[in-house]
Amino acid sequence: MQKLSHNDAHETEEVILTKALKKAATYWEINNKQLGEVCGLSEATISRLKNDQYILDYNSKQWQLAVIFLRIFRGLDAYMGGDIENEKIWLKANNRALGGIPIDLMRNVEGLISVVQYIDYMRGH
Secondary structure, eight states: OOOOOHHHHHHHHHHHHHHHHHHHHHHTTOOHHHHHHHHTOOHHHHHHHHTTSOOOOTTSHHHHHHHHHHHHHHHHHHHTTTOHHHHHHHHHSOBTTTTBOHHHHTTSHHHHHHHHHHHHHHHHO
8 A cells, every 4th residue: 555645645635625615515505606705715716626626725724714614514414413404594594693694604714713613512512
């Protein structure tokens, strides 16, 4: 078995995370503009990502934002028991505890962090 170098391992993680981001966006029916705002990427870059022409860079802010977004995806999916329709409703509904609509709040870093903390809290209780 061939051992992966440090750089090869990052490249593999980059491909996996990029595919996971694309899959989550598809499940939740998040458009390119919304996903771009969450991850700090342009709509055109998100389009390239969805067409397998762009891969997130391991050392970028966009990578970090995508990781947080995927934590939200996995956490909400677990909390809702895998019910994608309920997850989509939750994302688009006003949430008094968060002070807004989760998908809209996730458009900036502060909101993204608030949503992930809320999901983590709800799953823990």
